[in-house]
Amino acid sequence: MTSATHRTAEEIGRTARGPRPLPPLGEQRAAGDLSHVDTELSNGLRVLAVRKATVPMVEARLWIPFAGDDALHPATSEVLAETILTGTARRNRIEIDAELALIGGDIGAGVDPERLVLTGSALAEKLPTFLDVLGDVLTGATYADDEIAREKERLVERIAVSRTQPRTIAREALQKHRYGDHPATREVPRAEDVAVVTPEQVRALHQASVLPRGAVLVLVGDIDPQAVIGELEKVLGGWASDRSAVRLPPLPELTGPSVRLVPRAGAVQSQIRLSAQTVPRTDPGYAALQLANLAYGGYFSSRLVENIRENKGYTYSAHSGFEFTDGTAVVNVDADTATEATAPALLETRYELGRLGQVPPAGDELESVRQYAIGSLLTSTSSQSGLAGQVLALASTGLGLEWLNEHPARVAAVTADEVAEAALKFFAPKRFTGVVVGDAAVLERKLRSLGDVVVGEPA
């Protein structure tokens, strides 16, 4: 291409000495124990404070169960999340932003049908200021009329953008198809609902649902975990209620129905989204299930990726992973494929589900997923933000840092038989429901011929 005299590809691919052996792994040092406090404040808020002084920063995650069955709840909670940081009695929107900026800080809010999450960080030496702003927002957010009005307009526009994203369209179709009209399905509010939300409704929702009891605050960073608890009692003392944060009603057990082809005329790519019930991290069988999932599609060296990406080129990314909702868990399989590759990709996806139970992972394949599960936990928790995210995920299901410390040993102890049992039990193709969003004119006949596929928008 550029060099005038280059070697041939064949010459490049070999050396005089020939292939070399893979070096063995060295001795692995364990992660040091992290000093931490796991306690409940007098207002009922659970706090996990962890010292990890790798950089002079602190990461904060506040998780508040935030369910509601009111028809306007999704829209109201979305407006609340968009405006919770736009003013208090003590600070207006710009003052909040300025105060955070000067301490290298940030706070963002996000909401879904299950929870409201505030995510933030700041320079560790400025933690008192950060907590002061956080406490101010939690106890004194004012939701000024003009801020609400403006954010509603922006939200309507952003919902329009979001609803054109193939992944949002597919997610919405999957939720409706598998859970009907359970509140968990209302992830993106309807624009017409957002338009009618009033400031009074948002303030009332804050009063009723932004509650410490049943919520969790995680702090990870260059901090003294003991000392920070006293600080929190002071700053968040005024944030109190007799009631507990509102949890989502349990999701129905996922048992079917068939896979649904959802038409999207002219799409050049289809979204394949399959899903089946599994068990959560608290289940004694979780570690074996985790390894079965990794072997199926949970990492790049998995059967699914090797088949439909690396061997057949049907997709750029294929993946399977768990979705935890309150105390339950499902496994989801995702792949985006060219329209003409969609039916064969679905066929291979199901074939690999069946094969996982019939020819379960063992030997090198099992050791590979085992090492990956242990190693990726080590790397993902080696940063403050990674650890904060992991601790929050655990804390929201009632688990603590002990789970994190003990999990490598659990993974190490899983037997091949246990993985085989998990594969057979949870990955049987018949247990999977889901959607394929794509160009039905091209796909319908082929997908129907695979069986167990219905066509049309979810009810």
Place this chain on the structure above:
Amino acid sequence: MADPELVRYTLDNGLRVVLAPDATAPVVGVSVHYDVGFRSEPEGRTGFAHLFEHLMFQGSESLEKLAHFRHVQSSGGTFNGSTHPDYTDYFEVLPSAALERALFLEADRMRAPKLTAENLANQIDVVKEEIRLNVLNRPYGGFPWITLPPVLYSTFPNAHNGYGGFEDLESATVDDCAAFFDTYYSPANAVLTVAGDFEVDNAKALIEQHFGDVPHRPAPQRPSFAEPLPTTQLRGEVEDPHAPLPALGIGYRMPDPINDVDGYLAYLVLAGVLTDGDGSRLQQRLVHREPLVVDIGAGAGLFGPFEARDPDTFTITLIHPHEVPRERVLAALDDELQKLADSPPSEEELRKVTARWTASLHSEHDRLVSRTLALGSFELLYGDASLVYKLADRMSAVTSEAVSAAAKALRPDARAVLVVKPASEGNNEQ
């Protein structure tokens, strides 16, 4: 922030090495940066640098197809690669026990990758799916990094699509791959970085053992990609069949990122003053006060700052409602830039921006993968990995006058304006 220990040296074959030991967690990051990106692709071969990045994972003399992935992951690690305008990087983060394996894997593909017709065909399919996923089937896909450069720049290296056209990708041959490898993937054209939990002497010995016998080939002469500055307002338009709202991408030229670091940093501070946080100038006016736009952002580089040599692009992107005329948006933007040009920003405005930058640099360095990649790319582009640890101080030293001067240079008659039209808008001009 105290400068962590850095060890830098060069092997006999020309491979530059950066070692950054840090024992706070038992994990290690390894990266190799090659000094070639999509700006070096010849005409008729758009997307080749990125396609080639995929092929580097597909096997080598000692490793069958798929073995690279398996060996990294079965050691408990994660991996990836990415292609930028001026470099291509490959990296792994693993438990520290796997350091030698990672070095072995990188050395083996630097020495003797297996470039086959079968793998090439397969990865052309995969890359086409990647483009469908990230560009063709998505609203604002490729905006602005693919769509803005052809408006701002006029030469092929700067203006073309780095993902590539399907026809170019499909016509790539195994011999193209061989020529590309022999030209650009020489050890003398690369930087190896190791960061995290390891002993320096041990790492040096392992690096010599695995990379030492990769034969030297001269690094290619790097061409200049220089272009004259625009002398008028350049306009372009693309139709986006998936976009629900119109968007604008505005591109300006900026100071030479390598030879005028402080001038470049002034533009980064300016980007913060303009759009970072609710209190920033453009957020306040265009999003909250007037409001004219749904979303706005400003920044340096098509993928972020410090990832390209000269010329580099300062971009402002925004999405606006149908009923807001784009000329009104541009007028408000120019008005705010003029205010900054006329009177420098306050000290507090600068402190807000630099404190957030300092914090975000800490967070970036806390993630081993980001730290490893930053050290490698700074060594490659700037010849000085330690600059990574000096950025926060250099940024804090930027003066209000420098920011004001940067705002003054963002002139309407020396920029590119790309209009993204939703397909539903058709030909009806607003």
